[in-house]
Amino acid sequence: MTKKVLILLAEGFEEIETATPIDVLRRAGAEVIVAGVSSKTVTGSRGMQVCADVLLDEYHEIPDAVVLPGGAVGAQNLAGSRKVAEVIKKTHSEKKIVAAICASPALVLAPLGILNQRKATCYPGLEKKLSSSVTFVKDRVVVDGNVVTSRGPGSAFEFSFQLAELLFGKSKVEALRESMLVKG
DSSP: OOOEEEEEEOTTOOHHHHHHHHHHHHHHTOEEEEEESSOSEEEOTTSOEEEOSEEGGGOOSOOSEEEEOOOHHHHHHHHTOHHHHHHHHHHHHTTOEEEEETTHIIIIIGGGTTTTTSEEOOSTTGGGGSOTTSEEOOSSEEEETTEEEEOSGGGHHHHHHHHHHHHHOHHHHHHHHHHHTOOO
């Protein structure tokens, strides 16, 4: 059965943290659906425009994983959407993967309580936004149960390969790394 990954895109998203998981997870064999939170054409923090596959309001499934790119403005816009919160909570309650990178762990997941009693990481300086029940870790990628968090643009490949490993296994990731010329 094909694994479905929903990537949530809001104005101000971080381009590298968006393009990398889309590319890596599609190469791994996932059906990646990019959902625009407020429109189908979404502009990133560096001006790149991405045409989403669907509007988030049109997506009604529970994916195998939901991915939240960062970017300070993008994360704030994700956090401001009730529909984003609903999708994250439903995905999490079904024990599916909830993954966030850069500002999104602190600005989106933490306020929803998703990180409570877990280890997590985020963009440097934003750890002060995490509640005292979250164990902040400086690792580039942190997996705690079904929640994956990562630091920022420079850790986007590691984040994406970790998601691919959780969805498809270690041997698939090793083959991907080799074909993409990415050191393990």
